[in-house]
Amino acid sequence: MDIRTYEIHGFTEALIENGLIVPTGIAGAYGRGPVFEDILRRFDDLVTRTAAPDNAQELMFPPILARALIEKVGYMDNFPQLAGSVHSFRGSDQQARELSARVHAGERWEDLLAPTDVMLTPAACYPVYPTFSGLLPAGGRLVTVMNWVFRHEPSDEPTRLQHFRMREYIRVGRPDEVVAWRDAWLQRGLELLRGLQLPVDSDVASDPFFGRAGRMMAANQVDQRLKFEILCPVISREKPTAICSFNWHQDHFSGKFGILNADSSVAHTACLGFGLERVTLALIKTHGYDPADWPQTVRAQLWP
Amino acid sequence: MDIRTYEIHGFTEALIENGLIVPTGIAGAYGRGPVFEDILRRFDDLVTRTAAPDNAQELMFPPILARALIEKVGYMDNFPQLAGSVHSFRGSDQQARELSARVHAGERWEDLLAPTDVMLTPAACYPVYPTFSGLLPAGGRLVTVMNWVFRHEPSDEPTRLQHFRMREYIRVGRPDEVVAWRDAWLQRGLELLRGLQLPVDSDVASDPFFGRAGRMMAANQVDQRLKFEILCPVISREKPTAICSFNWHQDHFSGKFGILNADSSVAHTACLGFGLERVTLALIKTHGYDPADWPQTVRAQLWP
Structure with a gap:
């Protein structure tokens, strides 16, 4: 048993013993206990309060999505192994x-x-793009969604779930507006998570594109700095876990859904997503299995 | 166009025009706008406050479920047409x-x-039964869950969704305990919904068992009074919509999962579920498209 396996097993067992998660017999699909859910919801509320000045429009979609939409955005070309x-x-x-x-x-x-x-919805932001079709108001738009997201990658590693919740913000507008928004939120996200005393850092990243052709797409994505992640050690120090990610899609979605700025130029989109279960697990790993024992400054922000 | 079709189209169009729902191109899978979501969450909170004295244990499961569990509970025998x-x-x-x-x-x-x-999880209570396996404490147990539930019955009728949320309470214990709990909640549910000035009534009901053999099972279920529903006119007065349902499973789940009372007798289970989207639509249909205009006594309970 190597160190990595040992840490996974020890952490999972402690999560179960403390009633934080409930095994279901399916890898990556455990139940969440009341304390786990309370932490998750409190963090989601903190994100909502942090983002409140931006006045995002809140939408809710079911965790299923039109098959035609999955086909249209190229998901089956790029991530067939994850689709449901x-x-x-x-x-x-x-x-x-x-x-x-x-x-x-x-x-x-x-x-x-x-x-x-x-x-199954593979990314919480997907159902939002078709709602942007047509001419945008000046300044573009900002939407927020929370949704269950499916990725077929069964694993006993407790941060790698088949079905998990993402709180996302989706920005559409001129390229400069979208990039400025992404950059500001990268800083805001780091400050929010460091304020909870999580040992986080950001890095450029790539999506898990399928196969040999996918490796080149991933390399391009890194070269163009289209994706950033905020990482926090949960399972191992050497391979920290992505708990928040930022994607700049340029005109990928706008081209497909005919999304135009007020001046009729093609819009750009970007999104950011907090992996709510992963943030919850990062908080538990960093501060302990009982939130009553967490540092007072952390508690004050989550239970204000 | 008959009256029923007219009512469906008129209601759906008004929901869209008022920003309460957002079309996605898929029947029974529309997006929910911010006001719709606020009503839904406020009602869910009201149920939580009403049930608080019972001290239910709160669990959260993802909207996916072990295939082996679906097979074991007989879902593919009884409702193959609805499964995902x-x-x-x-x-x-x-x-x-x-x-x-x-x-x-x-x-x-x-x-x-x-x-x-x-x-896909077809009933919010299903993942709960395996967690009851073994000897129960004296007095049994009570669990609550909220989950997305899938039923493959695409429809343009806005109360018939493919994926929707159920708030459920699941009681396990001696037959007399379980039936007394069910009876008390049937009264409590009627009072809760009538307190919101919804024109509700209860009736015996049956599940949508598949095919010819299913019709006999449904008739048996009615004869034995195993299922009750609380109904409210939403789309038509003649065929009111079930917005809450109560199922007494006798030993169906307890037998399959080896659930025993403290005295080693086989336990019984019952559950009740509020269809959160349906209650939301019933409130909108009854009181109007803008909650700001709803009766003050209704508002006071949802936005206390």
Whole structure:
């Protein structure tokens, strides 16, 4: 057992023993106990208060998304390994009896299903871009969403979840507006997290593009400094965990959804997202399993 | 256009015009605007305050569930038409290129996927039952969860959503304890909703079991009075909408998960669930599109 494995097991066991998480038998899909949820919600509220002066418009989408949208944004080209496609049964009485018989015989039955019009939302910001289509008001727009996000990467590492919550802010406007907003929030995010006494740093980063072609796309993304992350040691010091990320998409979404600035130039978009479970785990790892024992300055911000 | 169609279209259009919902192009999966979300959360808070004396344990599960659990509880026998199975890509570089080529050619690509270990959660209470396994403390247990619930029944009717939120309470204990709890909550639920001036009534009900055999199961369920609903006119007076439901499962889940009372007898379970989007729509339909104009006694309870 190497040090990394040891740390994962020790941390997970302590989270379970302290009632912070509840095993479900599925890797990366544990239940969250009341104290875990309280920390998560308090942090989300702190982000909301921090962002309040910006007057973001708040929208809520279900954790499912149009299949056509996933196809349109190129997700199946870039991240097919992470996608979750939703399939359902639309057969007859007789086929239903066969399905049921196969379940009871321990045989596979999923070939009796057909794809639906929806997939699991892979990024909380995706449903927002189509709502920007057309001419933007001067100054662009700012939207915030919180949503469950699915990534098919089952793992026993407690920060690598199959389904988790992201609090995102999505900015659309002129390139200079969008980049200034991203830069300001990178600083604001670091200050917010350091204010909670988390040992965080930022770095350029890349998305987990699939396969050999994907490695080149990831290298390009780093070269162009399109993605930044805020990292915090949770499982290991050597490989800190990304708990917040910043993506500048340039005209990727605006081109696809016809999003134009007030002067009819093509808009740019950027987003930032806090991984709410990861921030929660970073706080627990840094300050301990019982929030009652956390430093008073940290408690004062989360439980004001 | 019959009256029912007229009412659906008129109501949906007014919801959109007032910024309460945001179309996504997918039936039963619209976005929720900030006012809709505020009403929904305020109602959920009111339920939490009403239930506070009961000291329910609060758990949170992701909206995905172990496939093995769906199989074990018999969901594919009873409701195969509603289930959502999650499928992912686990192929090679070459297969990924084929997948991508098919997406761009407008061809179907889902046969390149394989079933994962998870499905979409079809009822918020399902992940809770396995956590009851073993000997219960005297008096049983009470848990509350809020979760997104998937039902594959795409519809333009705004109260019939594919993915929606349920606030549930789950009681496990002796049969007499469980039935007394259910009966008390049926009264409490009616009072809570009537206190918000909703024109509600309760009735025995049945689940949407699949096919011909299902019709008999539904009839049995009604005969045994195992399911009750609280109904409120939203789309039509003739067919009011179920906004809250109460299920007494007898030993269905306890038998499968080995849940025993402190005296080693087999436990019973019951649950109740508020359909949070449906309650929100019922409030909007009853009191108007702008909560600022709602009756003062209703506002005082939701925005105390």
